[in-house]
Amino acid sequence: GAVVSQHPSRVICKSGTSVKIECRSLDFQATTMFWYRQFPKQSLMLMATSNEGSKATYEQGVEKDKFLINHASLTLSTLTVTSAHPEDSSFYICSASRQGLDTQYFGPGTRLTVL
Amino acid sequence: QQQVKQSPQSLIVQKGGISIINCAYENTAFDYFPWYQQFPGKGPALLIAIRPDVSEKKEGRFTISFNKSAKQFSLHIMDSQPGDSATYFCAASTYNTGKLIFGQGTTLQVKP
Numbered sequence: 001g002a003v004v005s006q007h008p009s010r011v012i013c014k015s016g017t018s019v020k021i022e023c024r025s026l027d028f029q030a031t032t033m034f035w036y037r038q039f040p041k042q043s044l045m046l047m048a049t050s051n052e053g054s055k056a057t058y059e060q061g062v063e064k065d066k067f068l069i070n071h072a073s074l075t076l077s078t079l080t081v082t083s084a085h086p087e088d089s090s091f092y093i094c095s096a097s098r099q100g101l102d103t104q105y106f107g108p109g110t111r112l113t114v115l
Numbered sequence: 116q117q118q119v120k121q122s123p124q125s126l127i128v129q130k131g132g133i134s135i136i137n138c139a140y141e142n143t144a145f146d147y148f149p150w151y152q153q154f155p156g157k158g159p160a161l162l163i164a165i166r167p168d169v170s171e172k173k174e175g176r177f178t179i180s181f182n183k184s185a186k187q188f189s190l191h192i193m194d195s196q197p198g199d200s201a202t203y204f205c206a207a208s209t210y211n212t213g214k215l216i217f218g219q220g221t222t223l224q225v226k227p
Contacts (some may be wrong), residue, residue: 106158
């Protein structure tokens, strides 16, 4: 149990376009979802926390107008990278947790390449 | 104060040996300490986690040792296997935020 999926697994886009990444909890209801970014050979950096039905909370230094997060249901959160630039190229990973529990279950990640 | 410091950055162990990775934290409000394993191009997978009310937790070949007074915790991988070759991350969080703060990661290579 506790499976989290992400779609797409890889995406290549042109500079200036927007990209949407989906994160789904397949077998449990996720009251909280987290979005991370990971650059090559580096650790995971938390970008934002989203709770179902409310606005996401962004970490310091993360532009909320650039990285739009929507958590419309207990099983789906989306991250939209708007007006993407090459420096946004990274590995984006979501995680999900059940209400009142610490454990975060991670998705397989999405490799974004902006040309 | 929010940092979690992890060492070593890389580790090479012979098959059958013990791999030990250490982490240290400053924030005494942290109350949940998981370890994650990540293979290249994949998301992290939870290995084992501990809370501050116990000093050790063992699951199969993986053991967490926790020293609350020293604000340190470590992962021991017994009988290390080539399939254990991956990057390992420690992390810490507080219950009220749930936000995980990750260590820098340790790349483990287990030689046959």
